[in-house]
Amino acid sequence: MKFWFGKLTWASLPHEWFTIGGALSMVLAGLGIFVYLTYTKKWKWLWQEWLTSTDPKKIGIMYFVVAALMLVRGGLDAGMIWLQQSLASGSGGYLTADHFQQIFTAHGTIMIFFVTTGFLFGLMNYILPLQIGARDVAFPLLNTLSFWLYAAGALFINLFFFFGGEFAATGWLAMPPLSELEFSPGVGVDYWIWSLQISGLGSLLSGVNLLVTILKMRAPGMTLMKMPMFVWTCLGSLLLVVSTFPILTMTLLMLSLDRAFGMHFFTSNLGGNPMLYVNLIWSWGHPEVYILMLPAFGIYSEIVATFSRRRLFGYGSLVADALLISGLSMLVWLHHFFTMGAGANVNAFFGIMTGLIAIPTGVQIFNWLATLYKGDPRFTSAMHWFFGFVFTFTLGGMAGVMLGIPGLDFQLHNSLFLVAHFHTMVIGGALFGIFAAITYWFPKVTGFLLNEKWGKRAFWLWIAGFLVSFTPLYILGLMGVTRRLDHYDASRGWQGLFMVAGLGFIIICVAVCAQIWQIIVSIKERKQNQDQSGDPWDGRTLEWSTSSPPPVYNFAVIPEIKNRDAFWDMKVSGQVDKLVSGQANKQYEDIVMPKNTAVGIYISAFLFLVGFAFVWHIVWLGAVGFVGAVTCVIFRSFDHHTEFTIKSEDVAKMESRGLKEIWQLKQ
Amino acid sequence: MSKKQKIIILYLVVIDVFLLGLALWFFVWPKIRLVNFALLQPAGEVAIKEYMLFKLVLFLMLVVAIPLFCFAVFILKRRKHEKISLFEKNKSHEGLWQIFVWLVPVILIFSISVINWKSTHDLDPYKPLSLKKEPIVIQVVALNWKWLFIYPNERIATINFLQVPEQTPIEFNLTADAPMNSFWIPRLGGQMYSMAGMTTKLHLQADQKGDFEGFAAEINGRGFADMNFVLHSVSETDYGNWLKNVKSKSLKLTLKEYERLSEEEKKHEPEVFSFVEDSLYEKIMEKFMPDGGYMPGMPSHNVDSLDNNNPSFSY
Numbered sequence: 004m005k006f007w008f009g010k011l012t013w014a015s016l017p018h019e020w021f022t023i024g025g026a027l028s029m030v031l032a033g034l035g036i037f038v039y040l041t042y043t044k045k046w047k048w049l050w051q052e053w054l055t056s057t058d059p060k061k062i063g064i065m066y067f068v069v070a071a072l073m074l075v076r077g078g079l080d081a082g083m084i085w086l087q088q089s090l091a092s093g094s095g096g097y098l099t100a101d102h103f104q105q106i107f108t109a110h111g112t113i114m115i116f117f118v119t120t121g122f123l124f125g126l127m128n129y130i131l132p133l134q135i136g137a138r139d140v141a142f143p144l145l146n147t148l149s150f151w152l153y154a155a156g157a158l159f160i161n162l163f164f165f166f167g168g169e170f171a172a173t174g175w176l177a178m179p180p181l182s183e184l185e186f187s188p189g190v191g192v193d194y195w196i197w198s199l200q201i202s203g204l205g206s207l208l209s210g211v212n213l214l215v216t217i218l219k220m221r222a223p224g225m226t227l228m229k230m231p232m233f234v235w236t237c238l239g240s241l242l243l244v245v246s247t248f249p250i251l252t253m254t255l256l257m258l259s260l261d262r263a264f265g266m267h268f269f270t271s272n273l274g275g276n277p278m279l280y281v282n283l284i285w286s287w288g289h290p291e292v293y294i295l296m297l298p299a300f301g302i303y304s305e306i307v308a309t310f311s312r313r314r315l316f317g318y319g320s321l322v323a324d325a326l327l328i329s330g331l332s333m334l335v336w337l338h339h340f341f342t343m344g345a346g347a348n349v350n351a352f353f354g355i356m357t358g359l360i361a362i363p364t365g366v367q368i369f370n371w372l373a374t375l376y377k378g379d380p381r382f383t384s385a386m387h388w389f390f391g392f393v394f395t396f397t398l399g400g401m402a403g404v405m406l407g408i409p410g411l412d413f414q415l416h417n418s419l420f421l422v423a424h425f426h427t428m429v430i431g432g433a434l435f436g437i438f439a440a441i442t443y444w445f446p447k448v449t450g451f452l453l454n455e456k457w458g459k460r461a462f463w464l465w466i467a468g469f470l471v472s473f474t475p476l477y478i479l480g481l482m483g484v485t486r487r488l489d490h491y492d493a494s495r496g497w498q499g500l501f502m503v504a505g506l507g508f509i510i511i512c513v514a515v516c517a518q519i520w521q522i523i524v525s526i527k528e529r530k531q532n533q534d535q536s537g538d539p540w541d542g543r544t545l546e547w548s549t550s551s552p553p554p555v556y557n558f559a560v561i562p563e564i565k566n567r568d569a570f571w572d573m574k575v576s577g578q579v580d581k582l583v584s585g586q587a588n589k590q591y592e593d594i595v596m597p598k599n600t601a602v603g604i605y606i607s608a609f610l611f612l613v614g615f616a617f618v619w620h621i622v623w624l625g626a627v628g629f630v631g632a633v634t635c636v637i638f639r640s641f642d643h644h645t646e647f648t649i650k651s652e653d654v655a656k657m658e659s660r661g662l663k664e665i666w667q668l669k670q
Numbered sequence: 671m672s673k674k675q676k677i678i679i680l681y682l683v684v685i686d687v688f689l690l691g692l693a694l695w696f697f698v699w700p701k702i703r704l705v706n707f708a709l710l711q712p713a714g715e716v717a718i719k720e721y722m723l724f725k726l727v728l729f730l731m732l733v734v735a736i737p738l739f740c741f742a743v744f745i746l747k748r749r750k751h752e753k754i755s756l757f758e759k760n761k762s763h764e765g766l767w768q769i770f771v772w773l774v775p776v777i778l779i780f781s782i783s784v785i786n787w788k789s790t791h792d793l794d795p796y797k798p799l800s801l802k803k804e805p806i807v808i809q810v811v812a813l814n815w816k817w818l819f820i821y822p823n824e825r826i827a828t829i830n831f832l833q834v835p836e837q838t839p840i841e842f843n844l845t846a847d848a849p850m851n852s853f854w855i856p857r858l859g860g861q862m863y864s865m866a867g868m869t870t871k872l873h874l875q876a877d878q879k880g881d882f883e884g885f886a887a888e889i890n891g892r893g894f895a896d897m898n899f900v901l902h903s904v905s906e907t908d909y910g911n912w913l914k915n916v917k918s919k920s921l922k923l924t925l926k927e928y929e930r931l932s933e934e935e936k937k938h939e940p941e942v943f944s945f946v947e948d949s950l951y952e953k954i955m956e957k958f959m960p961d962g963g964y965m966p967g968m969p970s971h972n973v974d975s976l977d978n979n980n981p982s983f984s985y
């Protein structure tokens with residue numbers, strides 16, 4: 004038995020209310036989907052059209068689906084956290100300390116790794132190739148593999164519901180020695196490690212892939228300084244991905260060696276050193292927050308330029324900002340532990356470096372406002388998100404600058420003030436950016452616009468909910484309340500503010516409902532909101548020059564770029580008709596595209612098994628998983644028929660037919 | 671102006687007023703004392719300096735942020751009359767504007783950097799507070815889930831509470847015999863980590879009499895939320911009496927008793943010990959050190975260097 008199941012026993016199966024509930028709801032949802040697909044006979048369609056697709060546009064949409072599901076999961080966690088803290092005055096509350104700690108660990112991990120990261124990689128997949136005038140990413144197989152690793156990681160983090168019943172209770176960065184075997188003997192931390200290990204590998208591969216795509220696959224004529232701002236900020240973000248995700252991988256590997264084989268990298272005794280982990284994890288962790296933030300900056304740049312109908316003011320500055328932010332963010336990690344006893348010189352150095360990041364960040368905001376000032380702004384719902392961002396982000400940035408001063412950080416570190424800071428940044432910065440992007444690019448993806456009225460309502464609800472839930476946290480921070488408290492003395496008088504924060508959470512839930520309703524309404528009214536031009540906002544960049552949704556190959560004729568804001572330039576100089584319809588240019592060429600492949604799915608599945616084997620110490624399963632993954636790679640490398648050709652006649656046909664047929668024609 | 675724009679403007683005005691109010695509030699604050707605002711009611715030299723730093727930095731940033739917000743409001747409010755030409759010939763002033771947009775944050779951040787450098791050295795937790803008065807030394811051991819405080823010179827120990835004379839510098843030496851922790855008494859000053867096998871230092875002082883709460887600020891397991899303590903700051907004479915009182919009891923903290931204590935994992939009521947095992951603190955640290963305690967390249971692991979005035983842990 005031990006050989007076959009390792010540490011896994013009957014006792015590991017769900018037996019507490021939350022694991023039973025979680026497992027049951029997931030099984031039911033899975034069953035529902037299964038029945039639906041079988042009943043409608045859609046399995047084949049799903050497999051061929053979506054799951055095995057190498058089309059970055061479809062992969063992008065799949066990222067969005069997974070990230071949205073994970074947002075619900077992380078949101079439920081958030082609700083449970085707030086409920087506990089609102090009730091837990093005295094010895095109250097409905098959760099045990101241990102359970103509460105597992106929830107906030109899962110919440111943080113999921114929101115960063117699976118929600119924000121998922122949305123942004125999805126967006127990059129969809130938009131980047133279109134904006135640089137490419138037909139695909141550089142390595143299509145790697146792209147499906149990255150997505151599936153991400154999806155496998157997302158599944159993995161939910162696996163503890165079924166087996167083991169506990170997640171890490173260590174906080175989202177699992178600092179040792181708390182996360183070492185001595186203090187966390189259960190499987191929770193192992194689940195944490197391996198879900199990040201699997202999805203982190205996906206992020207790294209995506210990073211390499213998209214970076215090469217940007218550097219190598221731009222349309223002829225698009226020099227670096229003619230790239231759209233979104234491409235630039237993604238470039239900055241991807242540089243950070245490839246330079247810092249290896250740190251994460253190795254750090255997690257060392258931690259797992261400690262846990263699985265009794266090594267002593269980060270233990271307190273026998274020569275290990277937890278401070279090493281703290282340094283390593285933050286030298287990935289700080290860049291990570293900018294990995295999430297930089298693409299959002301790019302989104303705002305695109306939106307501001309488009310909706311003020313003006314080329315971006317200070318493009319050169321904005322490019323410099325993106326690169327400076329990317330570079331500086333690798334030099335500030337120590338600000339997360341000024342309180343670990345480094346000397347004044349070291350602390351001051353990192354404090355000052357931290358402050359420096361505020362310079363390019365501030366310059367960006369000034370330049371966006373200047374663009375709006377010079378232009379003719381339209382306050383669409385996408386612009387609402389932008390303005391919401393300007394206000395929340397400036398507030399959060401001020402809090403950040405304060406935290407970056409060691410003398411202040413000593414008092415604010417690990418308090419709810421810090422929690423409020425980073426939620427301001429991640430919600431008001433990255434998440435609002437994602438919402439703006441959804442509003443802005445939705446018509447490109449679907450061919451019809453999102454309902455503006457509901458978009459604006461959702462925005463106002465979001466910002467109200469956000470302020471109501473996080474202002475109390477700033478105040479609580481000033482009252483000296485530490486983060487992650489599962490209960491507190493009634494005499495302290497904190498409960499009221501926690502309850503206000505809980506109210507904010509409810510408002511945010513309403514806001515999310517408004518967003519869901521927005522999508523439903525828009526689908527219902529898709530006839531009225533249809534956009535046949537492919538360019539509903541009077542856009543400036545290349546993605547607006549194709550049909551909506553774009554054909555598999557993105558561009559029937561690869562455009563020649565003469566200027567920045569390439570599409571605007573074409574519109575102004577009257578070339579655009581040629582390009583959009585392809586009518587003027589009947590001479591299409593054959594287009595070579597990558598075939599679908601399931602190899603990514605197989606490799607991810609095998610690596611999933613490896614992770615599972617490590618969690619439960621099942622040696623044979625680990626071997627199977629590892630050998631399986633390697634075998635897949637080897638087999639694939641002998642497959643030379645990985646591409647297919649779309650004949651020029653077919654291209655012509657597709658170009659002249661309606662959108663629906665284009666979708667169906669795709670392989 | 672449409673209704674929606676009006677709402678937006680109203681909204682922004684509210685935020686601005688809010689911010690201005692906040693700024694004012696901080697400057698007239700000392701007169702308004704409410705209960706509970708630990709960081710805004712500093713009761714010790716260090717906390718007071720940190721609070722002043724807080725106000726100063728907040729003020730500097732508002733100087734830039736408020737005009738920025740006003741500019742944003744102006745853009746929202748403004749009605750454009752002339753139609754923008756598609757061809758954007760007009761690129762004037764871009765260079766000037768670029769100088770301006772870089773200069774403003776550079777000046778702001780430069781001044782904050784100067785403050786940063788100075789304050790970091792001034793508020794270095796390793797720096798003794800004053801030379802006039804001999805500090806009391808307190809050795810802090812973070813356990814699961816309670817704080818053990820050893821007064822090595824007085825040879826007594828307490829759990830989950832501290833008694834100190836007012837207006838006397840305190841030198842905390844911190845270590846842990848449990849997961850990494852962070853020691854925090856908000857009204858006296860900022861945090862410092864406590865880590866197994868290492869010593870970190872923190873200098874604080876209570877300027878007035880009173881009870882000041884202390885917390886464990888770094889997540890460290892199940893009992894995290896209960897790991898609180900109170901620091902009683904009393905007059906010099908009361909402190910002397912207290913010491914005498916403690917000494918007259920007969921609760922001893924031997925190594926064996928310590929082992930028992932460190933293994934019991936539950937919420938602990940405050941307790942005193944009238945006698946402490948010789949160099950208990952050093953023995954606790956030694957538990958984590960191979961080969962008699964010296965680890966190359968890490969002075970913090972060297973027990974010999976633990977003499978009090980010499981910061982034994984630095985990068």
Ligand code: HEM
Nearest residue numbers: 292296338339357361400403404406407416417425428429
């Ligand atoms: C002006 C720019 C910023 C500055 C100066 C800044 C500064 C800081 C500092 C000093 C800390 C550490 C505080 C402490 O632990 O005591 C911190 C924490 C954090 N920041 Fe920022 N930050 C900035 C922007 C951002 C952005 C853009 C994001 C995310 C998109 C972000 C996300 C976070 C997160 C997640 C943490 C806390 C992590 C944790 O302890 O769990 N920050 N920030």
Ligand SMILES: [Cu+2]
Nearest residue numbers: 289336338339
């Ligand atoms: Cu950081």
Ligand SMILES: [Cu+2]
Nearest residue numbers: 276868968970
């Ligand atoms: Cu050390």
